[in-house]
Amino acid sequence: MNFANKLYIVTGAAVDSDIGLAICQSLDEKGARLILVGRRAEALETTLSLLKNKHHKISVFDLSQLDSIAAWAKLLVDDYGAIDGLVHSASFQGYSPLRGITAKQISQYFDVNFSAAVMLVSAFSKAKHFNPNASFVMIGSAAGLRGLKARTLYAASKAALSSMVQSAALELANKSIRVNCVAPAVVDGAKAEIQFKTLGEAQTKLLISSHPLGLSTPKDVANSVCFLLSTLSAKTTGVTLPVDGGFLAG
Numbered sequence: 007m008n009f010a011n012k013l014y015i016v017t018g019a020a021v022d023s024d025i026g027l028a029i030c031q032s033l034d035e036k037g038a039r040l041i042l043v044g045r046r047a048e049a050l051e052t053t054l055s056l057l058k059n060k061h062h063k064i065s066v067f068d069l070s071q072l073d074s075i076a077a078w079a080k081l082l083v084d085d086y087g088a089i090d091g092l093v094h095s096a097s098f099q100g101y102s103p104l105r106g107i108t109a110k111q112i113s114q115y116f117d118v119n120f121s122a123a124v125m126l127v128s129a130f131s132k133a134k135h136f137n138p139n140a141s142f143v144m145i146g147s148a149a150g151l152r153g154l155k156a157r158t159l160y161a162a163s164k165a166a167l168s169s170m171v172q173s174a175a176l177e178l179a180n181k182s183i184r185v186n187c188v189a190p191a192v193v194d195g196a197k198a199e200i201q202f203k204t205l206g207e208a209q210t211k212l213l214i215s216s217h218p219l220g221l222s223t224p225k226d227v228a229n230s231v232c233f234l235l236s237t238l239s240a241k242t243t244g245v246t247l248p249v250d251g252g253f254l255a256g
């Protein structure tokens with residue numbers, strides 16, 4: 007895989023996002039130019055400092071400002087040129103037991119995980135915003151492909167993402183834009199540690215054992231993202247690719 011002279015947008019690229027960072031590092035190693043997106047400049051600058059190449063840019067932007075996404079996308083294209091693809095890794099994560107759900111919570115999960123993804127795909131599929139054979143990759147979740155207690159909102163927002171890539175893939179095929187989703191289960195890293203503390207020892211053992219190949223690493227997720235961005239997957243569109251250590255097979 008060689009991404010030299012290719013330009014990609016990566017949302018959720020803050021240094022404290024294990025997966026976003028791994029995606030940036032993998033694309034950087036393969037020569038891509040990146041625009042790193044998040045709300046905290048410092049966290050993006052730190053990611054930047056960990057990358058080998060110095061030709062990357064950052065863009066501080068709040069993706070929950072859904073009505074501003076199209077104008078912001080145009081500014082990026084005016085400044086840096088048409089993109090070869092995007093990776094939407096930014097997310098709102100957490101637990102939402104049914105007894106306490108509020109309308110605000112529903113917006114929090116759906117705005118970033120789903121609605122921002124739709125607005126990004128809409129904006130960057132406009133004429134002159136993308137280069138030939140562009141590839142858009144959404145980071146979904148295994149939670150969107152099966153039920154999980156206390157995860158109703160997160161899971162539903164990721165299920166919506168998996169549905170969106172199917173319809174978008176059909177609609178954008180005539181522009182030769184591919185749209186896919188990568189769906190990790192529990193990924194080794196900071197988020198998993200928080201989850202394990204909440205669950206306690208016995209439940210944690212059970213959760214880990216439900217991944218027969220073991221937990222995926224952020225690098226495993228990044229490898230699948232690179233595959234879907236690359237020409238190796240030239241005829242793959244509208245799919246959700248689990249990177250789940252076998253979690254969904256059981």
Ligand SMILES: NC(=O)c1ccc[n+]([C@@H]2O[C@H](COP(=O)([O-])OP(=O)(O)OC[C@H]3O[C@@H](n4cnc5c(N)ncnc54)[C@H](OP(=O)(O)O)[C@@H]3O)[C@@H](O)[C@H]2O)c1
Pocket residue numbers: 017018019020022023024025026043044045046049067068069070094095096097098099118145146147148189190191192193194195197198
């Ligand atoms: N970690 C896991 O075990 C796991 C498992 C399955 C799926 N996933 C998915 O993998 C992706 C990455 O997960 P992660 O745990 O590494 O990172 P994460 O903490 O879920 O989020 C990544 C980044 O998104 C950015 N973000 C959040 N709201 C935003 C907004 N309104 N506008 C712009 N940026 C925003 C945050 O940076 P700022 O605060 O700087 O904006 C945050 O650092 C997510 O889509 C997640 O749902 C993760």
